[in-house]
Amino acid sequence: MQTPSQFRKLALAGFFAAARLAAGQGFSVVAHPSNPVSNLSVSALRAMFSGTVTHWPNHSKIVLAQRSAGSPANRFLMDRFLNISWQDYKRSLEGLEFMGQEPAIIRVLNSDTAACKFVFNVPSAVALIESSSAGAADCRELRVLKIDGLSPGQGGYRLR
């Protein structure tokens, strides 16, 4: 029988282990299995999430399934990948529409599995999730896109 303090230590250790694992594996871009795209360049991915590119090569409309503010995936997207504050991001997206460009379609999901479910239901959707979630039941059916030809976990993979 574990004492409360032992339990807390174990829980903390587990939390930090999971955090290390997630940080080590980085983030994955998942798309519907029917999506013909299997590889994206970093610049193409940045253009998609910046709202400047709104269609897949097959001309279907890109639907961005984003994680809610404060989630690790959203923080990575804003702070490290796009390096933009949430307010500026929203202003930028609205500014593109104001300039006459087609608006980006965004749905914000409250968990990685919810994002996966969404992508599974919307073939033209794409989501950025933690790589540690890619093996979850709801995400397993999706295609994990390569970034610059590299899969999550490979050396030189950029989304980590």
Add this chain to the structure above:
Amino acid sequence: MVIGTFGHLGIKGLRGRLRLALLAILVVSARAQDPPDASQLAQNTAPADYDSASTPTAPGQPADPRFRLHAYADLDFSHNQAAGEPNHFSVGEIDLFGTAAVAPGFTALTEVAIDTDTTPTLTSVPVNVERLLLQYSLNEYLKIEAGQFRTAVGYYSTAYLRGAWFQTAISRPRLFAFEEDGGILPLHTVGVSVSGEIPSGFLGLHYVVETGNTRTWGTPVDSPTPANITGHDAVNVSTFARPPSVPGLELGVSDYHDLFSPIVGLTANRSGVTMHAVYVANRFEFLNEGVVAHIHYGPASATGTFAGFYSQLAYRIGSNWGPYARVERLTIHADPFFSGISYIAPWRSMYTAGVRYDWNDHVAVKLELGHEADWGAPHYYQAALQVAFAY
């Protein structure tokens, strides 16, 4: 076919009917909760928590036109906005912006600005149709727009149209002041615009070719000598590069030509070349633009030249704060025939600094201090406070 009445059906028949009715209600109800198609999803550019487990979603193509309406407005308090002007509150402008995908590839765009900041009484609030466009987008290489639009003269005018909420600062660079506010550049026209990408690999080149009507230049709407619209002779060609390898960088040049009549009976050639180098990424907003504009009147061999630039630097601190600073200069060289053009653009330098605080996704508060030096007049300081919001 006669279905009959309940009396002929008996209890079993009635149950069967009830089941059918229940089934029909369920189908209708399920239909009412059908997942949104892509055009419905586009309504949600403002992120909100969402649980796909409770809200089914499905793919779909934008099938029906949906009018998307945005509104932008600002409230201001100004100190010494122009030399000697009393302190005052004002409602800046209300900008109503709407788009609708009317058919595959076609989009209708409407922007109406209700401009109140120069209006002494509410009985004469000007309503400007800022943009009214039918856009056709064939692909990323060809987009055609017809109607009233913003000319692609320079960067600021295309990136920050109306709507104070969009721009970081309270004030626009004077070089890109609107025509009705005495701006020296033709920022609006009615005509046709063709734009798109140029396959150019790492350069990321884009082009814009526009033709339309001449618009007033440097003449406020209440001027005693209003400028004429001389015809559909305005041509603007613009090209800019957005290298994919340097996100946020844009380098561009535009060349505008037309004929216009600053006073009745005088038709002059005018042209304007702009160049810009802009970097908006990684929390920086670094805008740099230069303008050289000429006006030439052949019969008198007279020439006037405006040459100016502005440079604006802003940086986002944390998620809310954005200090910024801007410097602007303008020089005018004119033959005696055009000696009056210095009245069109009386300023020669502007130094502006301020801070923007984004209260939330929709409301920004800005505080700005400025120093303006005009031709033949004492320089002065100004200050302004603005609440800009989008809804």
